[in-house]
Amino acid sequence: MLPADALLLHIGQYIRVSEPLRTALLERVQAASYNKGELLHDARRVCTRSDFIQRGLVRLYYQHDGEKITEYFSAEGEWVNSPNSLVKQTPDIYYLEALEPTQTLSLHMRDLGYLFDNFPEMERYARLSMGSVFGHLMDRITSLRFTSAREKYEHFCRTHHDILHRLPLGMVASYLGITQETLSRIRAAR
């Protein structure tokens, strides 16, 4: 299995990957790796890449009153970037941090532009894959509005079963918008 196979598979869920597209992609992706704690992206810079996670775990976070607030977690088979910064080429508030040793395949701005310009199906892929993230964001909003801390945690366990045991409790609490203490008490009472 080529290292890029997972990536092609992901794209293949949304569009047919023609031979020329496949070639163009493979020519342009670049492998990179990060240690635990290293930043894939720093809020003080403009985001110039999108990284596809081959192996590892990443969180998107931002600073709020000196606290690091986790916005979401991404693992194998997902793209990470700072969405607004990437599209508008201006800085934004988000950091990307490797929570484990992480390997990525990345596409630079310029190459993304090339692919979008020359392969209209890549535009479609981007549109459709964004669509699924959309649904998650809307569910998340519902969850923040109407569910108790316990329900939030139980929902998280269901939806993030695979990565739950890889995450420190404090980050999960901040993702859920509750305090670490509350989450600890919830877990105790079971």
Add this chain to the structure above:
Amino acid sequence: MLPADALLLHIGQYIRVSEPLRTALLERVQAASYNKGELLHDARRVCTRSDFIQRGLVRLYYQHDGEKITEYFSAEGEWVNSPNSLVKQTPDIYYLEALEPTQTLSLHMRDLGYLFDNFPEMERYARLSMGSVFGHLMDRITSLRFTSAREKYEHFCRTHHDILHRLPLGMVASYLGITQETLSRIRAAR
């Protein structure tokens, strides 16, 4: 000013609208109008159109424990649809309701498909315009997590200044994820 001018303007913010695209669009959009209280879309059906609001005000809501929960408001110059239902062609939980007499230009599924297939720049338009909604959703999540009821309301006043006076209080409260009573008390103390 042609009725469709606002629509072309909106698209023109993201891509250049070529003459053939302009023609294709104008041939396919359909005008419709709705009375106050009428549904533009019903959750019991599959969403088959995207509606661009020419005049009026629409809310997206869903049922939760017998309550109608407002997910967002859209006014002149915005697209409304049930995103997931439209893309996946399966039912979803969202209703679209006209809060005022509303005129729309709508594009049917099939025509959207035609435009996406024949005008790659329409894919780009969809991708980029979705991107800006993205940012709003992320801000919304932050607001739900960290701000008091009063701050939520003040933020809403700032960001929805133009439509604030057109909205019943109960819907605003449900949008903000607080109770009507709390919102009423907040407004009293000023």
Add this chain to the structure above:
DNA sequence: GTGATTATTTGATCTATGTCAAAGAGTAGG
């Protein structure tokens, strides 16, 4: 206009979760 809905306000509780503080557990480096 008038009666009937529907929306908003006000009041009196109640409770989930936050805050502050400190003690235990785990883990990594020397």
Add this chain to the structure above:
DNA sequence: CCTACTCTTTGACATAGATCAAATAATCAC
């Protein structure tokens, strides 16, 4: 193996906002 972090748990207390209930006020249909 020990020291120094960092992470997690536990306790006591405070409070924003929910809930329940009822009184006004506004709007709509006839």
